[in-house]
Amino acid sequence: ALGAAEEAARLNGYTLDMQHVARIAGFGIDQVNLKGHTFSFDRDIFDALDLANVKTFAALDPAAVKARIERLPWIDTAELSRVYPGRLDIRVTERTPYALWTRDDRHYLIDKTGRVLAAVSGDTLPKLPHFVGEGAAAGAAPFMEQLARYPEISASFATAERVSDRRWRLKLTNGTTIELPADGEVGALEAIAGDEALKRLVVAGNTTLDFRGPGRLAIRPEKQPAAPAPAPGTGS
Incomplete structure (x- = not known):
């Protein structure tokens, strides 16, 4: 209907402000509710919605908005629904941190697919499986699933380092290192x-x-780490 009105106005030499007409017709977006997010910022979701340019349901492209929201680091899925007359509900589900990935001395949370969720810093890092090196993020989950079949090893897992993006160096909490080959790690x-x-x-x-x-x-x-020297006695 809005398209027909715009075409009729154009044929008669008029230019309609379709956003204004849509709002008068009850298609305006007057309220947006966000649900389901903990780590994502409201402003990032609103930026993906592009409210500066999308002010009515007539101008809203739900598929495009959904795709833009799901490109945000933490977002797994997004659902958009209209609640009459002028409310838009957006419900998102967020990804779950799976491992810690270190690259070039910087630490990142990644999900099971290897997607980077956020950078982390500080002296206390999350207690998650730790992967190091270029290419380690994408291979983290498949490697852990494979390692889980060997409980004597996986129970002491400390770090897996991807070497030259070809093979794994596995380090255990007790100081054991296992240099796995590029082919035949199983x-x-x-x-x-x-x-x-x-x-x-x-x-x-x-x-x-x-x-x-x-x-x-x-x-x-x-070599085992040297034991710390005893503190000097205070004397009497």
């Missing part, structure tokens, strides 16, 4: 799981198991 984990002597080495800690050489395993003991 085979290396299977070799540990199926060998009681290797499992004991992994559990004992402070050892590097290097599977990078084709068909061979190198085992290197690591």
Whole structure:
């Protein structure tokens, strides 16, 4: 109807302010309610809605607005619904932090897909699986799902570092490091799981198991951190 009115006015030599006409006709957006967000900023969602230019439902492109909102870092899904006469409800669901990713000495929260949610800083970082290196974010969830099949290793997971975006270096909380090959990382984990002597080495800690050489395993003991020197006595 609004389009027909605009065309009729154009044919008669008039230019209608369609936003104004739409508001008079009851299509104005007078109120916007946001629900479901905790980490996303209201202003970012309103910017995606583009209220400066979209003031009526006639001018609103719901699919475009939904796409813009879902491009915001924390947003997973967005739903738009009109509540008569002039209210727009926007309900969003946010993504869940899955891991901590370190790149170039900067830390980021990522979700299960590897999407960066936010930068984090400070002395206390979130207690999430920690991944390091270029390409580690995208491979974090598949690697953890694979590692979960080996509880003797995954129970002591500390950090997984992506090396040259080709392979993983796995570090455990007890000081064990497992250098996995670029090809056949599952085979290396299977070799540990199926060998009681290797499992004991992994559990004992402070050892590097290097599977990078084709068909061979190198085992290197690591130096334990030196114990702090005792404080000098105060005397009597």
